[in-house]
Amino acid sequence: MRTHKVFIVFVFVVVWEVVAVLANSRFLPSPLHVGTTFWNLLSSGALFRHAAVSLARVLAGFLLALAVGLPLGVLMGWFPKMENLSVIIEMLRPIPPLAWIPLAMLWFGIGFQSKAFIIFIGAFFPILSNALLGVRETEPYLVEAGRVLGASDSQILRNIILPNSFPSILEGLRIGLGIAWMCLVAAELTGLNPPLGLGYLIMEARDLGRADTVMAGMIAIGVIGYAMNIALRQLEKRLVRWRP
């Protein structure tokens, strides 16, 4: 399986190289060119600094979304009255996180907070709705099975609903993290302080017309996003062994 994947990546790079050579255009730098740029960025430590700042922004926004979205989703799923909140949630959800950028800059300026806010918006809804779904879709007979064994409401929530919703919650985290990562780049494309971040790297390279640096930044984003996804999947495998 692994050799297959390596092979596919290899074929992709070869096709890219061939197309780049045929096109012979600055608009499409060759993998070799991009690889050199990538390596230079990596060895100078610049890429690491950009990535570290980006990761910090993503984690802050993501953890905030987790801290608010998860309990809110669970409560909305558990208390029928809380479900009325979904009117507001369902109206806010279709608004693309990027549409919040102008307001985020007005409210939070160009610093850390406005980026974290955009990421929070992006990660919040999948986390919330997956938690809500997980709780609401817990089969009623599991709840009743707990009741006849003497469990109280809070014991049912803690010992049945939450563990049973766990796969759905984790799925929400995975989607949320993916969206957070996507929002990050867009959030960094406009005014920011300090001038660091993978999105910033791309923006600056775009303004200067450096397609190779743009691609190097994109590759860094792809690789980190891929790694985060794999890490979450491994976590899921370990924590949800009970799933078929």
Added chain:
Amino acid sequence: MKKICSLLLVILVVGCLSQQEGGIQSIDDLNGKTIAIPGKATVQDFLLQRFLRDNNITATTIIVGPPEMIQTLESGGIDGFIAWEPYPARAVVEGEHMLLVTSREIWPHHPCCVLAVQKEYLAENKDVVLAVLASHMRATAFILENPQEAIRIGVDFTGMSEEVVSQAVQTIEYVYEPNYAGIKDYLEQLLEMEYVSSDDVGDMDTFLGEFVNSQLIEEAAAYSCSNLDRIVRMGYLRADLHQLALFVALDQGYFEEFGLTVELYVFSAGPQEMDAFGSQDIDMGYLGIAPATTKRLNLGIPIVILAGANNEGSALVVS
């Protein structure tokens, strides 16, 4: 939802409190402050560096899109910014911020916006290019002769107040001759900062001779025609008073006199407009010399500069 609201409120308050700082009264107060530029390698970037160096000041520079500069200044995210008009004028008139120095004082007659054309388009449609160039020259002359009328046109096109527009045009030098010496000076700085590669430039005079075409101005001055019956796709920047000549030419119907229809494409910044040149979505355009030069070299987007639109016209504003 209550939770979210109160949380946001807390973040908001903390954010605002953490960003309060003292104002700037003189040039020396800039030391250690944060100043926004519109982008790396822009003319404003070099203007600020030159200004800081001349005055022996160290300050942090960060990048903020010009449309966000005033609000960022007001929210305390930055202590000042350098940008093209009308942003400094708006900050002064609408926000009562202080205009610390104009770009004229930092680098007299520095190049700024230019009129550019797709190289291939120039080769195939010289008559259209001459008509546009002639209209541009006529409009520039109009601005110099009828400043009050030009301000009215600027107000109509940008939707900004007359006060802002008249404040802005004071710092702008409207020209049509391409500023060859200024562009050369700028290119040398780009090379020095390694924003472009000397491999791409080659011999500087050869490159500039091809990149900046000064001969067409004369030809255009003598050009006349009334039935071109052509359409030209023209890019320009949103609410940029440097490009007032375009607004005047449209307002006064100069293009129509040549039988030319101008299809307008608006961009929020020069780099985007250069991308549109690259994808051949526009034939001609008004844009800043900075993206025109960096992207001409780094991406090899084949454009030729025909005329200047203005020199100077930027300013450093502090809160």
Added chain:
Amino acid sequence: MITLEQVAKTIGELPILEAVSLSVKKGQFMCLVGPSGCGKTTLLKCIAGLRTYEGKIRIDGRLSQGINPKIGYVFQEFSLFPFLTVKGNMEFGLRIQKKPRKEMDDIVASLLDLFLLQGFEHAYPHELSGGMQKKVAIARALATDPEILLMDEPFVSLDAQTRNMLQKELLRIWNKTHKTILFITHNVDEAVFLADRVMVLTRRPATVKEEFLIDLERERDRTSPEFVSVRKEILKELEEEYVEQVDRGYKGL
């Protein structure tokens, strides 16, 4: 001992149960049969305290309200907690009761013995066959040592062979534990094979239609004339309910 006096239940405008009165003696195995959709499950859930109702339900002579620790319940669905192992499922009620670790281990060990599930304590439900899952569900209900076991068509979704095996298994366990069992089924054969007494319920709204004492030696032979004859009688009673249901359906057209 379970005693029901005039137990009734209406959901909205729809009457589900109508004055059900019956009693199950301590240690007795009683089956309730009735046409599907007649309200059997609702009746069982009322007894378990999972539903509100009108009338009186007494357990050992005392009025029962809400969840009663003397009652264990086996659901029609595969209701094991999927995120807990066999052991975790068996312990669930004991944990709620905050039993010491040692005691829990002993109880689980003896249940594993009783149900012949040794070696499976760390398996998750999805790793077990349907029949085994049912056994674990019964063991879970018995873990807290209730006097009464309510079983709602527990073997309905199993194949015939597994079902027969589990019926025998259930009788063996009943013999060992002497629980009072109230068992719902719509399968008359199953009822006659298992029960001391069989109650036939009417179509909805359910009430008691007829009672049969099954006085046959266990283990019962499904092909013996006595077995077949009781089975026929009960089927006849049941079919009347179906016919009336269909009749009414036609008249309704």
